[in-house]
Amino acid sequence: ELKVEQNPLFLSMQEGKNYTIYCNYSTTSDRLYWYRQDPGKSLESLFVLLSNGAVKQEGRLMASLDTKARLSTLHITAAVHDLSATYFCAVTTSGTYKYIFGTGTRLKVLA
Amino acid sequence: DAGVIQSPRHEVTEMGQEVTLRCKPISGHNSLFWYRQTMMRGLELLIYFNNNVPIDDSGMPEDRFSAKMPNASFSTLKIQPSEPRDSAVYFCASSLIQNTEAFFGQGTRLTVV
Numbered sequence: 001e002l003k004v005e006q007n008p009l010f011l012s013m014q015e016g017k018n019y020t021i022y023c024n025y026s027t028t029s030d031r032l033y034w035y036r037q038d039p040g041k042s043l044e045s046l047f048v049l050l051s052n053g054a055v056k057q058e059g060r061l062m063a064s065l066d067t068k069a070r071l072s073t074l075h076i077t078a079a080v081h082d083l084s085a086t087y088f089c090a091v092t093t094s095g096t097y098k099y100i101f102g103t104g105t106r107l108k109v110l111a
Numbered sequence: 112d113a114g115v116i117q118s119p120r121h122e123v124t125e126m127g128q129e130v131t132l133r134c135k136p137i138s139g140h141n142s143l144f145w146y147r148q149t150m151m152r153g154l155e156l157l158i159y160f161n162n163n164v165p166i167d168d169s170g171m172p173e174d175r176f177s178a179k180m181p182n183a184s185f186s187t188l189k190i191q192p193s194e195p196r197d198s199a200v201y202f203c204a205s206s207l208i209q210n211t212e213a214f215f216g217q218g219t220r221l222t223v224v
Binding site for chain 2: 033035041042043044045048088090096097098099100101103104
């Protein structure tokens with residue numbers, strides 16, 4: 001059974017600081033997705049990583065994928081308050097169409 | 112496209128009543144997913160359809176839950192009878208092919224009292 005774990009679960013950081021969220025998954029997959037969810041809202045797609053070594057960047061967020069280590073990272077550079085949200089990674093298993101989500105990381109950026 | 116559309120947005124019902132949640136996926140998408148989100152269990156995949164056919168319903172918690180997709184533009188998730196522990200936000204999502212992301216609806220917040 002595919003399991004997706006994120007750490008940390010909670011992250012409180014000062015504006016201007018850098019930090020990384022980690023996403024580990026348990027079985028072979030080379031498709032990984034990052035989503036953002038604001039409180040009381042739906043999930044919004046941030047990044048789609050489709051191959052080993054893939055790196056995507058948007059503003060202060062950068063995501064990368066290492067399929068051999070079964071690890072993805074979401075790096076936050078010079079955090080701002082607007083980045084406060086819950087971030088989820090999701091993985092689809094090879095040969096199926098199921099999107100399995102991680103536990104989520106609740107990020108709070110303090111002014 | 113208006114995105115994935117779910118209705119109702121909020122539902123409050125009494126224990127034992129039947130609840131039906133509705134979803135209209137993005138036009139042209141061939142995969143549809145129902146998720147349940149709670150604080151305790153996070154995002155759980157309940158069931159997903161591919162080309163209107165249920166592929167995996169192993170996440171459906173009990174026989175009280177059922178889902179249908181009669182055509183490519185409509186799906187329902189039914190709970191009968193509802194129980195307080197079914198209270199959660201239920202999301203519907205759709206995707207075009209496996210290599211693209213799933214797009215989520217706004218969710219239905221269900222409260223069973």
